[in-house]
Every structure is written in C-alpha cells, then in structure tokens.
Amino acid sequence: MRNAVLAARELLENLTPLKTDCGRLCQGACCRGDENTGMLLFPGEEALYKDCPFARVVETDFSLGAAPALLLVCEGSCDRKNRPLACRLFPLFLRFREDQPPVLRMDARARAVCPLTDYGLKALDPEFRQAARRAYELLLEDEACAAYLRALDEAFTL
Ligand code: SF4
Ligand code: SF4
Incomplete structure (x- = not known):
C-alpha cells in the first residue's frame, strides 16, 4: 500500500464537500450505483x-498509468472510515495543463x-478544497x- 494514498485518504477522512450533509440534496446520488458501477x-x-x-x-479492461485499472463496487453504503480515496475526493478532479x-x-x-x-468550486467547503x-x-x-x-486526466478529458 502506497504511503501517499494512505496520507491522502487520511487528509480527507473527516471532511466532505460541504460542512453539512450534501447527501440530503440528492439522496446520496453518488453512492447509488449498480453492480456494474464503481469507483476507481x-x-x-x-x-x-x-x-x-x-x-x-x-x-477493468483498461489501464491507468502502468497498471490495469481496478474498480471498487460497493453496495451503496460503507464504513465511512474505509471509503476509497476516489469517494473522498468526489466531485473533484485534477486537471493537467501544459x-x-x-x-x-x-x-x-x-x-x-x-x-x-x-455551483463551482467556490461553493465547496474551503477546508475540503x-x-x-x-x-x-x-x-x-x-x-x-x-x-x-495523468492517465486519468487524459482518459476523461472531454
Ligand atoms: S458529493 Fe454530490 S452527489 Fe455526492 S452526496 Fe454530495 S451532493 Fe450528492
Ligand atoms: S464506497 Fe461508500 S462513499 Fe463510496 S460510493 Fe460506496 S457507499 Fe458511497
């Protein structure tokens, strides 16, 4: 397990996009996937x-960086202390620029x-950002x- 991933997870352990429970706005839409939907x-x-x-x-049948991409497919609820980093960062993304x-x-x-x-980045809790x-x-x-x-940015740049 990579230290950087553990440290990044730790930073976002207790923070969420808003100070209040944003899941109330959308009935937790980002956690309501199906058995084929997952978080990278x-x-x-x-x-x-x-x-x-x-x-x-x-x-998955594609790679990101040097390794095959893997998804975590959940049941729609989780032990929040063990949610994956992608869930902790959602809905943010890192865009690379020349x-x-x-x-x-x-x-x-x-x-x-x-x-x-x-509503844009400014609507999110500054501590979370x-x-x-x-x-x-x-x-x-x-x-x-x-x-x-980098590979993620290249793969999902629209
Ligand atoms: S991050 Fe977005 S989709 Fe997920 S619970 Fe909050 S408002 Fe809903
Ligand atoms: S792992 Fe947890 S936070 Fe992530 S989508 Fe599933 S229920 Fe939501």
Missing part, C-alpha cells in the same frame, strides 16, 4: 479491500449525478500515483 481505486489501494464486507474489487501546474476542477463526470457541480489540494500534492510526489492521475 488508486495504485495499491485494492490491498485495503481484500476482505471488505461492503464492496468488491473488479478488474507548462502550468495542475489545477483542481469539478469532475466533469460528476455532472450527471452531483448537484454541487452546478484545501485538504483535497494537499492530497493531490502528496499523490503527485509518488511516481505511480502521478502517472495514474
């Missing part, structure tokens, strides 16, 4: 879900489910995580 796991994160009671790890540092954005893929995406920025900084210091984030 960061490099090495699958080790935390070997015997997970609320979710299973599913292989000759400039990467920048935090709302995840375009979240638009279909998350009402917060209509700050923790997410720091989490991404830590991830970028890790070679495999940085490659994963």
Whole structure:
C-alpha cells in the first residue's frame, strides 16, 4: 500500500464537500450505483479491500498509468472510515495543463449525478478544497500515483 494514498485518504477522512450533509440534496446520488458501477481505486489501494464486507474489487479492461485499472463496487453504503480515496475526493478532479501546474476542477463526470457541480468550486467547503489540494500534492510526489492521475486526466478529458 502506497504511503501517499494512505496520507491522502487520511487528509480527507473527516471532511466532505460541504460542512453539512450534501447527501440530503440528492439522496446520496453518488453512492447509488449498480453492480456494474464503481469507483476507481488508486495504485495499491485494492490491498485495503481484500476482505471488505461492503464492496468488491473488479478488474477493468483498461489501464491507468502502468497498471490495469481496478474498480471498487460497493453496495451503496460503507464504513465511512474505509471509503476509497476516489469517494473522498468526489466531485473533484485534477486537471493537467501544459507548462502550468495542475489545477483542481469539478469532475466533469460528476455532472450527471452531483448537484454541487452546478455551483463551482467556490461553493465547496474551503477546508475540503484545501485538504483535497494537499492530497493531490502528496499523490503527485509518488511516481505511480502521478502517472495514474495523468492517465486519468487524459482518459476523461472531454
Ligand atoms: S452527489 Fe454530490 S451532493 Fe450528492 S452526496 Fe455526492 S458529493 Fe454530495
Ligand atoms: S464506497 Fe461508500 S462513499 Fe463510496 S460510493 Fe460506496 S457507499 Fe458511497
């Protein structure tokens, strides 16, 4: 398990996009997938879900960075202390730019489910944004995580 992923998870352990429960706005839309919908796991994160009671790890047929992409498919509820990093960062995304540092954005893929995406980054709790920025900084210091984030940006840039 990579230290950067653990540290990033820790930073977002107790923070959520709003100070209040944003799930009330949408009845927890981002947790209501089906058995084919999942959250992408960061490099090495699958080790935390070997015997997970609320979710299973599913292989995909594509790669992100050097490794095949893995999804965590959950049952729609979880032990929040063990939710994956992608859930902790949602609805944020790291966008890479030429000759400039990467920048935090709302995840375009979240638009279909998350009402917060209509209001922009400024609507989110500043503490959450700050923790997410720091989490991404830590991830970028890790070679495999940085490659994963770049590949994710390339794969999902619209
Ligand atoms: S979809 Fe957006 S508003 Fe709804 S629970 Fe998830 S992050 Fe919060
Ligand atoms: S793992 Fe938890 S936070 Fe993530 S989608 Fe499933 S229920 Fe929601």
